[in-house]
Amino acid sequence: MEKGKVAAREPVSVELQAGKEYWWCACGQSKNQPYCDGSHQGTEISPLGFRAEKSGEAWLCMCKQTANPPYCDGSHENIVEETD
Structure with a gap:
């Protein structure tokens, strides 16, 4: 599966409501x-x-590299900086 572009290098905390669709x-x-x-x-x-x-x-992934979408699994820790 193709991964998306990194939106941020750390997860974001959100408040979810049980049963609500996101x-x-x-x-x-x-x-x-x-x-x-x-x-x-x-x-x-x-x-x-x-x-x-x-x-x-809940902590949602912003790097888009998680193996447990939509939740953060720490994948942002392994993102290699691109150099020019």
Whole structure:
């Protein structure tokens, strides 16, 4: 599966509501991070719809490299800086 561009190098804390549906941006191009705003149109990457299992704080991935989308798994720690 193709990974999206890095939107940020650390996760973001969000408050989720149990049973509510959310659309996590997987492409990294949304201006409404960590949620989808439709910017993936024209790419091969689609947003991930998910329903919160419980209410409360959750850490959503912003580097778009997680193996456990939409949640952070620490993958941002392994991103190599690109040099010119």
